[in-house]
Amino acid sequence: MKPKIVAYKPLPDDVETYLRKHAEVLNVDPKDEAAFVAALKDADGAIGASIKISPDMIEGATRLKALSTISVGFDQFNVEDLTRRGIVLTHTPDVLTESTADTVFALILASARRVVELAEWVKEGNWTASIGEACFGVDVQGKTLGIVGLGRIGGAVARRASLGFRMNVLYTNRSPNEQAEKDYGAKRVELDELLAHSDFVCLQVPLTPExxxxxxxxxxxxxxxxxxxxxxxxxxxxxxxxxxEALQNGTIRGAGLDVFEHEPLPADSPLLAMKNVVALPHIGSATLETRHAMARNAAENLIGALDGTLTQNIVNRDVLAR
Structure with a gap:
């Protein structure tokens, strides 16, 4: 008898076909929370993204064995609670590394060279003569990049910075990244030193209480x-x-942001009115190729978790001991 899977995000046709070969698939709109919760109670597994799944939502879902998120981040889940219930949580950390690093570097370049601001300035018909200092940006090449969190994505950003733009790379991390130190000349420092010496400070950490x-x-x-x-x-x-406040009073020059405290970014956010801010709609991994690869990876994670063969991409490995 095939396991039952709840898909709470639209999936590419070939990915859904793959899942249906291995399981019964029920597509559910998570905005209908009652229907979503009811479906989870009768499911062996679920796959999706961008929806918070709280302990209350899976209370009584005694068949549930695995959840697969189509993302690298997993802050939408209470991992400790899932582990206690014996539910495996999987994610997709590797397939989005390069596209997300591209987005990070796009933010660096766009912020430094004022790309968004000046593109709008041109479209508004303001370019009537050769530009002057009022339109100048700052160099990226040869500058110092401080990366807070030198994991997969941070390392890919360091490679672009060092080899492509001859930047000096500083980093903080829980443990040394010897490969990045060898290949990119990255130097591990404390956060205060990184902040004091970096021309660009790049955050590449997961969301945790710390x-x-x-x-x-x-x-x-x-x-x-x-x-x-x-x-x-x-x-x-x-x-x-x-x-x-720091952007308004000139404490720092500017910011390039793909993520925000509340998403979508509220229309009345002061960030939207600031010329020294590049704001993107959380597009880190949003390419056709990468999002397809993430969905396929998540589907394979889920089937592997349900049949007990999955050995990677597991967030809560402690659950395997159960």
Whole structure:
């Protein structure tokens, strides 16, 4: 008898076909929470993204063995609770590394060279003569990039910075990244030193109790006045009110942001009115190729978790001991 799977996000046709070969698939709109919760109670597994699944939602879902998120982040889940229930949580950490690193570097370049601001300026008909200093940006090549969290994506950003733009790379991490130190000349330092010496500060950390509000008033004041903050990790790693104040009063030069405390970004956010902010709609891995690969990877994770053959991409490995 095939296991039952709830798909709470539209999947590419070939990915859904793959799942249906191995399981009964029920497509559910998670906006209808009652129907979603009811479906989970009768399911062996579920696959989707961008929806918070709380302990209350899976109370009584005694058949549930595995959840597969189509993302690298897993802050939409209570991992400890899932482990206690014996539910495997899987994610897709590898397939989105390069496309997300591209997005990070796009934010660096767009912020430094004021690409979005000046493109709009041109479209508004303001380019009537040769530009002057009022339109100048700052160089990227040869500058110092500080990366907070040198994991997969941070390492891919370091490679672009060092080999492509001859940047000096500083980093903080729980453990040394010897490969990045050897290949890209990355130097591991404490956060305060990174903030004080970096021209661009790039956050590449997961959202945890330790990283929530990691960059706040004190940290922003430690940055160079002409530094630019780049965040494509998770919005709540930055105290957004403190960032807005720092951008308004010139504590730092600017920011390139793909993530925010509240998403979508509210229409009345002061960030939207700031010329020194590049704001993107959380597009880190949003390419046709990568999103397809993520969905396929997540589907394979789920089937592997249900049949007991999965050995990678498991968030809560402790559950396997059960």
């Amino acid at each position: 990283t929530r509000g990691l960059i706040g008033v004190k940290e922003l004041k430690k940055m160079k006045p002409d530094a630019i903050l780049i965040n494509a990790s998770r919005g709540p790693t930055v105290d957004e009110a403190a960032l807005i």
